Amino acid sequence: MYEFVRGPLALISFAIFFIGIIVRVVWYVKGLDWRLDRVAYLEKADYGIRGALKSIFHWILPLNHTTANHPIFMGATYLFHICLLTAPLLLVAHVMLIEESWGISWPTIPDTIADYMTLAVIAAGGFLFARRLVLPYVKILTTGSDFLVLFIALAPFITGFIAYHQLMGYKFWLIVHILCGEIMLIAIPFTKLSHFVLFFCSRAQIGMDYGIKRGGQKGRGVAW
Amino acid sequence: MAEEAKEQIVAPLVTRVPIKTKEELDTLLADRQGRGYYKELDAFPVDTEALKKTLEATFKSRLKTWLKICAHCGMCADACHFYIANDNDPEQVPSYKIQSTLGELVKKKGNVDNAFMQYCMDTAWGKCTCCNRCGMYCPHGIDMGAMMSYLRGLCFSQGFVPYELKIGSGMHWVYKAQMDVTVQDFVETCEWMAEEYEDDWPGLNIPVDKENADILYTINAREPKHYPEDIAEAAILFHLTGENWTVPSEGWEETSLVMFAGDWAGCKMQVESVFEAMERLKPKRMVVTECGHAHRATVTEGPYWAGIKSGDTPVPTQHYVEWLLEVLENGKLKLDPSKKIKEPVTLQDPCNYVRNAGLAEVTRKIMPYIAEDFREMAQNREQNFCCSGGGGMNALGRYREQRNIGLRVKRDQILATGAKFVVSACHNCWDALRDLEEEYKIGMKWSFLKPIILKMVIVPDHLKPKAE
Amino acid sequence: MKKKNIALYIAMAGLASLLVMGVAYAQDEIQWLEHDIFVGRERPAAAFPHALHADEIGIDCLDCHHIYENGENVWDDSEESDCTACHKLEAEGKTMSAEKALHANCKGCHKKEGKGPITCGECHPWKKK
Structure with a gap:
């Protein structure tokens, strides 16, 4: 079982993940329409690129009014996303497996830090979960799929924590952990998790919109 | 009762196409407050096939992705003045307003009923002014105002549009203006105003259809219809600054109730009438009056409706405040500093040319010329709240109550500044402020820039009336 | 959304039931590869039952122990039988780093033979049993 999830299944899920996100981006860009969207994407590409970069920059870093207005939520989401991306990518064990399979490797972070990051992801995830149940303005928006998607994202961390610390049935939990990771990878192109790439597309688009049409050529465009 | 007789009207009031004849328009106008219209709408069927086709043709990448990746995080909630004004009512969360309308519509592939379309209409026009504020606070950059505007288009194509905007759209088709102002009416108003003020301003002239002028000035139909002195004030300021300017006899209407209505064909038709005036008269630039949505419709969105790939107007265009700042800075217009407003003054940033056209700093640079004690609202510039009268809402009887509730946010913003004088270079904001005072009586004054400036101008000797 | 709700509950129930199951792990006669050169190690020392392998x-012996001279072991x-006498913390010329050498030697053989542990925690258990 381990050999299967670590071998062919991992390969399949990576393939689905990479092809999937590429297809998502290609579809997105192909579907942009200067007339329907009313943005001169190509004619004013210079203003567009500036606006797009500005829009992404202000949100990849907490340099926006939303963070100032909602520091707790935005703080939790920044923490959630940073840890969620960094910990698995720079984990020693993951990099070793990649090196073993594909012969490439990159710097890693100490396991202790990855461990805290994992706990941060779980804690922040719990916070995101709780506010969906508690806050009326979030509750009204929440659907079952929001919980499912959050669960898909959290599962690899919860199971990873159990497996790493060998809290119980090590090999079993290791397999579950890998499976959960693979489910997440596969889910990314098909669910709201597609914001993994579509966040950048959407932010770039609105940045271009403001950069080209709504003020970018005269004022500063929107000061996010 | 008089109303009963009017309900005898036989012609259908509700249609899926714009009104294009004076007769149809008059029939609709005769239906006071749209009572018959809304009654007819209650039984109006949804053309689900057409709705499905429209979705297939126009619901693409940008909108699709916006709908898909909305994380349901709720950061848009308190960005909306309706959410705040309605005591944080969850049903006023912008994302909810979109998900429960456009989201469902897409999910059901247009297979919806009359009640659903009415819910869409009541949401698109009664709970949103398309001010685009929420989009600024969305981490994913989802512009819910733009989605709401798209929804309005879908509603209009199905005949589900508020009564006043069905009329507004019809006005544009019949008069190429949002009100029944004909070319003759307009030209005569200009002549009248020039005559009226000539004694005070010798040589005052409102040149109509002058070719190759430096400035082509275009306006809001309300001005010739209800506030002709606004045209006179503009003329006096152009006169004082020695500008070589003109107004077009046709294509003078900047505004676009068709945009508020979601009548995209009407938008194209209307804006092309202005662009034709540009091409006919070949001015160096165009200046638009103190109106927000007019600038949005003609300058920001207009070129796209007209199919201009660069997204630029045929000649460069400026909002009135840009021209005003220019002549204040280059000294063509001199103001008497001793006449500055002494009491505290605040500024209402119109969404359409501030958030949606980047002119926040322009009005701020004008303020020191006219006010001694300028006070910012707590949320200002691009962050400012809608006056609550945007997106056509001022005009809609059906949603007057909602509009008035929405005004509370603006009221509280103004009260917090301590100012009792609000400068507003936008017709919609101006109206909303007027209604705000009428509704809540906070004892404030509000004004366009032109009348304020005119009270302070230093008139060069050669332009003063000769003493008899 | 109903359908997705059910999926969610099933997934949660599944995970919860798995929590209570545990697969025991037992070994005897273990040697621990606690070489001094590994300072600040991320994982506990690997368990190595030498007698099991050799006897x-x-x-x-030559399958693991090696000193090469002219291509011959x-x-x-x-x-010398201590791996870290030659294999240091960092690779030196053709000599692999200790970590790589040990991983390649143990795990490489386990994988090739389809026998023996190949996951991290099986060789590096937190609790010595």
């Missing part, structure tokens, strides 16, 4: 399974049991 019970009967793997040739000249190791014998009078020679």
